[in-house]
Amino acid sequence: MDSKEIDVLESYISQNNLKITKQRRTVLKAFLECKNHISVEELYHTVLRVEPKIGLATVYRTLALLTKSGLALEMDFGDGQKRYESSYRTVHHDHMVCTECGKIIEFNHPLIEKYQEEIAKENSFKITSHKLDLFGHCLDCT
Ligand SMILES: [Zn+2]
Numbered sequence: 157m158d159s160k161e162i163d164v165l166e167s168y169i170s171q172n173n174l175k176i177t178k179q180r181r182t183v184l185k186a187f188l189e190c191k192n193h194i195s196v197e198e199l200y201h202t203v204l205r206v207e208p209k210i211g212l213a214t215v216y217r218t219l220a221l222l223t224k225s226g227l228a229l230e231m232d233f234g235d236g237q238k239r240y241e242s243s244y245r246t247v248h249h250d251h252m253v254c255t256e257c258g259k260i261i262e263f264n265h266p267l268i269e270k271y272q273e274e275i276a277k278e279n280s281f282k283i284t285s286h287k288l289d290l291f292g293h294c295l296d297c298t
Pocket residue numbers: 254255256257258259293294295296297
């Protein structure tokens with residue numbers, strides 16, 4: 157596992173008087189190895205293969221911890237489950253979500269990023285983060 161990420165988690169955990177347990181480490185490791193936009197259920201099933209005794213609640217709580225410590229980005233594409241991706245491994249991107257099959261396409265357009273900055277500047281607004289989700293139908297579903 158990347159030492160930088162375990163360091164971030166460990167310092168967050170000690171600042172908040174929590175304990176870094178073996179199970180939390182396992183969840184972090186599995187999370188860092190998984191694909192983007194994983195749901196809690198999907199991550200739970202991945203973790204179960206190495207840690208058969210782990211409970212779904214532990215996976216839930218650890219993901220919440222990863223989100224609070226800044227290691228995970230939480231997203232909600234309106235399909236009833238939260239999805240997560242690593243904020244360290246991933247370069248900033250936006251999402252197109254197919255409302256039929258759930259396919260997620262990542263994109264990044266320099267002009268969109270630039271115009272957002274310009275609009276913010278015009279409004280004397282400082283952007284600290286943004287999310288852009290486009291919903292519609294992918295090629296297979298049109
Ligand atoms: Zn589709």
